[in-house]
Amino acid sequence: MVNLTIDEKQVTVPRDATIYDAAKACGVKIPILCHDKKLHPFGGCRMCLVEVEQMKGRLIPSCTTPATEGMIVKTSTDEIVKARKLVLELLLLKHPIDCPVCDAAGDCDLQNLTFEYKVNTNR
Incomplete structure (x- = not known):
């Protein structure tokens, strides 16, 4: 242990x-x-x-x-939060936050984290 x-x-x-x-x-x-x-x-x-x-x-x-x-x-220092926001921003460059064809619509980890970390989706 x-x-x-x-x-x-x-x-x-x-x-x-x-x-x-x-x-x-x-x-x-x-x-x-x-x-x-x-x-x-x-x-x-x-x-x-x-x-x-x-x-x-x-x-x-x-x-x-x-x-x-x-x-x-x-697990949640300012530097960690900043890094996670950057990761989400980079993911959202190629993946729209509102996916009309996604089966997970409304129950999406990416969407939930984007809102939780208050990531700007208008880049």
């Missing part, structure tokens, strides 16, 4: 857990778009970026980074 801290919450998870798994286990929500339980995590969407104190503030994908003993993780 591994003990770590996420947003000042102590959590213990199995050794094979990722930071994303650990956050979920202690009730900390990290946004994610590319996660599918049937696939191996690859960090493609970059929405799950977090900051690990021991990594000198670098932003890393929580879905592919193993949770390690003593790790101190922050």
Whole structure:
């Protein structure tokens, strides 16, 4: 088992857990778009970026980074929020927010995150 801290919450998870798994286990929500339980995590969407104190503030994908003993993780600093907004803006350059042909209309993670992060969709 591994003990770590996420947003000042102590959590213990199995050794094979990722930071994303650990956050979920202690009730900390990290946004994610590319996660599918049937696939191996690859960090493609970059929405799950977090900051690990021991990594000198670098932003890393929580879905592919193993949770390690003593790790101190922050999930919503100003820098993280800014990075997530940028990711959403870049996604929206090629993908309209109002998709008339999408089966997920009204229940779309991309739309929900765009509104949650107050991203300007008029670029």
